[in-house]
Amino acid sequence: MQQSAQLYDVINRRRDTRREFTGEPVDDGVLHRILSAAHCAPSVGMSQPWDFVMVRDATTLETFRDHVTDERAAYARTLDGERAATFERIKVEGIVESGLGIVVGYDPTRGGPNVLGRHAIADAGLYSVVCAIQNLWLAATAEGLGVGWVSFYREEFLRDLVGFPEHVRPVAWLCVGAVSGLPEVPDLERFGWRHRSPLDGVLHDERYQAGSNLAT
Template identity: 65%
Template sequence: MSQPNRVSGVSAERLGVYDAIRLRRDVRAEYTGEPIDDDTLWRILDAAHRAPSVGNSQPWDFVVVREAATLRRFADHVAGKRTEFAAALPAERAATFAPIKIEGIVESGTGVVVTHDDRRGGPQVLGRASVPETGVYSTVLAIQNLWLAATAERIGVGWVSFYDPEFLSELVGLPAGIRPVAWLCVGPVREFQQVPDLERFGWRARRSLDEAVHRETFGG
């Protein structure tokens, strides 16, 4: 790949896994406005659905949202949550936060609400007895599969978590016991940024791998 950060100008073939990991970004501002085509969307949902899961419980579901009115309603709700968050920040952080876009709900044209059902797999989920969170870890792995597969297709994904779960549950008609884990904005992009937005805008930088890797004990 001659221009690893650009979508245009690269070959049409899908990226390998390390390329996709390096290219992946949380996308907010770079959606083209064109909707993702159904075949591509199905391939990335298939990638999500192949994720590992505790006890093979497969506790996820995917609600694909494309109705303009629903996208607008969710975007308005998220705008309200953003205002609440900004109001709670000290002045200096509020100024840093102000130019940061936190969603591309309408522009992406497609939302994928990833949900979690803790009852999936029955009362004895093999492997979940000691660590109950392994259920939701599984759903998050499906999200990561989706994110990387989308990147390999040059499709952008942006994870939105500025919402009240009750609002989103009602918006997409989730039955009792099924909870939303993420709203993912999914759509074609002009380019992938090389540096995460939060780093570019001075909110928080990436840590080095040296800092994250420990030998034998955490203090080691």
């Protein structure tokens, strides 16, 4: 396969993983490679404003899983009818099953006080962290691992759990682990929650045109 075809193949195979974790430990060399992929992501002013905390302790994994279960219930209470019934069937995390959580933090003090390119757009730091997460996700896919991004949590809870100082913002809990396989169809599509919108619905010529966007 050509290099470009391999890259597109990984991009298309990448899936958010919840159910497929086997619990087999991730090889240290593989973990180092996917973290290195994250660490060479683009970042505003080359600030590299990320931190990665590896969580494997069973008690910590369970504590976080319990918190996420509460937040899932809080979200479920905002739904009714068909949405509530559909959501009931959707798994939103594989925290304990994966055996490894990578908590990604954003440290806005990295790169000093005058980060090149961030003076007008403070969020550019956060965007950089998300680029690192995507690199990690694609590298993990290429390595045959599953990744599940969990966002059903309160930031203060996760900050305390992993000991981030006040100025470091938790951006993601990533469940990372060996999998039996990756689903071809995203869970949210499979369970009828939502479908990927067509590309045409988000393209605009020259200027944004309200109403040309088919995606709702």
